[in-house]
Amino acid sequence: MNERAPRRTSLYRSLLVYLSVPLTVLALIAALVTYEMARYYANRAHDAELIEQVDSVVKLMDTQPETFRAFSPQALFLIQYDPDGFQFYSITSARKGVIAANFQPPVESLPATVNEPVKLSTIRAERHLRLASRSFHPKVDPGDTVMVTVAESFTDRRRWAQRILLLTIPTLLLMVVGLIFVIRSGIDTGLKRLDPLITRLRRGDALHKPLLDADVPSEVAPLAGTIDTLVSSLREALAVQSRFIADAAHQLRTPLAGLRLHSERALADPRPEVLEDALGHVARLTDRTSRIAEQLLSLARVQSVQATLPQRVDLSAIVPEMVGERVPDALRAGVDLGYDGPHPGSVFAMIDAAALHEAIDNLIDNALFHAGRGHAATVSLSQQDGTVQLTMEDDGPGVDDAALARLGERFFQVAGGNGGSGLGLAIVEEVLSRHDGRVRYARGGAGGLRVELLLPAAQAPGKVDETAG
Numbered sequence: 001m002n003e004r005a006p007r008r009t010s011l012y013r014s015l016l017v018y019l020s021v022p023l024t025v026l027a028l029i030a031a032l033v034t035y036e037m038a039r040y041y042a043n044r045a046h047d048a049e050l051i052e053q054v055d056s057v058v059k060l061m062d063t064q065p066e067t068f069r070a071f072s073p074q075a076l077f078l079i080q081y082d083p084d085g086f087q088f089y090s091i092t093s094a095r096k097g098v099i100a101a102n103f104q105p106p107v108e109s110l111p112a113t114v115n116e117p118v119k120l121s122t123i124r125a126e127r128h129l130r131l132a133s134r135s136f137h138p139k140v141d142p143g144d145t146v147m148v149t150v151a152e153s154f155t156d157r158r159r160w161a162q163r164i165l166l167l168t169i170p171t172l173l174l175m176v177v178g179l180i181f182v183i184r185s186g187i188d189t190g191l192k193r194l195d196p197l198i199t200r201l202r203r204g205d206a207l208h209k210p211l212l213d214a215d216v217p218s219e220v221a222p223l224a225g226t227i228d229t230l231v232s233s234l235r236e237a238l239a240v241q242s243r244f245i246a247d248a249a250h251q252l253r254t255p256l257a258g259l260r261l262h263s264e265r266a267l268a269d270p271r272p273e274v275l276e277d278a279l280g281h282v283a284r285l286t287d288r289t290s291r292i293a294e295q296l297l298s299l300a301r302v303q304s305v306q307a308t309l310p311q312r313v314d315l316s317a318i319v320p321e322m323v324g325e326r327v328p329d330a331l332r333a334g335v336d337l338g339y340d341g342p343h344p345g346s347v348f349a350m351i352d353a354a355a356l357h358e359a360i361d362n363l364i365d366n367a368l369f370h371a372g373r374g375h376a377a378t379v380s381l382s383q384q385d386g387t388v389q390l391t392m393e394d395d396g397p398g399v400d401d402a403a404l405a406r407l408g409e410r411f412f413q414v415a416g417g418n419g420g421s422g423l424g425l426a427i428v429e430e431v432l433s434r435h436d437g438r439v440r441y442a443r444g445g446a447g448g449l450r451v452e453l454l455l456p457a458a459q460a461p462g463k464v465d466e467t468a469g
């Protein structure tokens with residue numbers, strides 16, 4: 001069964017979705033502007049026609065005086081004829097009254113003075129009409145005043161505008177489709193510029209030299225920079241890791257070489273006293289080797305990213321328990337191990353309890369092995385200003401200032417280290433740094449070693465603000 005590829009978002013599709021609304025709005029605006037422009041020009045053309053008609057009626061009446069009495073049916077037909085509709089007209093004389101008319105123009109649309117140029121007006125009474133009017137003194141009877149009005153409805157003008165709009169729509173659609181293609185090829189061309197970067201990534205160049213150079217487009221520079229940072233921190237982590245593996249191998253080689261030496265000695269000289277001495281060495285070296293293996297595992301455990309998530313832990317309840325578990329070991333080692341802390345339910349921290357257990361065990365191990373028989377060691381717990389302080393102090397020999405500064409380094413041991421592996425305090429530091437805490441080393445009040453673990457405190461569950469009220 002082949003696995004289904006995860007659904008990815010597409011740059012092209014999201015850009016289209018993002019642009020679809022503004023594109024639609026722009027197309028609508030373009031259509032509206034086109035329609036208004038078409039109407040404007042249709043109006044101008046039709047107005048010019050109306051004016052021409054009025055002027056030709058005036059000319060007709062001046063050149064053919066018989067029209068003054070009555071218009072011939074042919075002349076009337078020509079006046080009211082319009083290929084796209086029907087025209088209204090009204091020709092009235094001040095002296096003779098109506099000469100010819102098929103409608104009554106409203107008074108406000110008529111020109112106020114005689115012989116002024118044709119007056120254009122619009123009425124919206126029962127019909128929506130455009131009117132052209134002019135009054136003049138006819139040559140046959142200069143004392144008379146004749147008023148000529150020709151009018152038409154807007155149907156034709158609207159039809160023209162609509163026709164032009166219909167012609168523009170395909171052009172607009174073509175532009176939108178063209179734009180979609182331009183976007184697609186723009187994205188393709190833009191992404192092509194990433195090819196050299198992808199090739200360099202594929203070749204693994206980033207491992208040797210930074211990706212971020214002059215060839216990287218500025219928009220991708222943050223991405224290349226982030227990859228560089230990631231790679232360099234990985235490289236650092238790998239270097240630390242391989243140094244650690246080399247150190248660990250070195251640490252294991254010493255006891256293994258000893259094991260080989262003492263077993264060969266026993267094989268070569270089977271006298272009971274030599275055998276006993278060699279076996280004693282073998283037993284100690286085996287302990288040492290298994291301690292190193294155990295501590296390496298423990299360090300790997302606390303380092304592992306999959307370590308359980310920190311939870312709110314009642315330190316004032318679990319720390320005394322952890323110390324209590326080690327009392328039998330302390331009795332065997334001749335160390336007086338004690339605990340000093342507030343009652344359960346008072347100190348909390350967000351911590352992985354198993355990791356904390358490893359840290360405390362290592363501190364107690366150190367007190368038992370490095371302070372030694374006849375000494376006392378006390379674990380104490382307190383909280384101040386949001387910081388939890390867990391202290392292990394003993395009255396043993398402690399360490400000098402130079403060694404104090406190096407405590408916590410991996411494999412660091414003072415003068416032979418009493419058979420340990422030199423990883424105990426490194427484990428403690430790892431646990432603390434994983435919980436935003438830190439470790440402080442100092443000389444104890446009685447000259448021994450004092451190790452302080454500082455951790456951010458957590459609120460007690462369901463705690464209410466006691467200062468309120």
Ligand SMILES: Nc1ncnc2c1ncn2[C@@H]1O[C@H](COP(=O)(O)OP(=O)(O)OP(=O)(O)O)[C@@H](O)[C@H]1O
Nearest residue numbers: 366367370398413414417420421422423424425449
């Ligand atoms: N309580 C102490 N008193 C005196 N010296 C100490 C004490 N704790 C640690 N040291 C010194 O610090 C060194 C480092 O301690 P650390 O716990 O890291 O390693 P270790 O105890 O030698 O080995 P292990 O990994 O088994 O714990 C010890 O070898 C010891 O010399």
Ligand SMILES: [Mg+2]
Nearest residue numbers: 365366420424
């Ligand atoms: Mg130790």
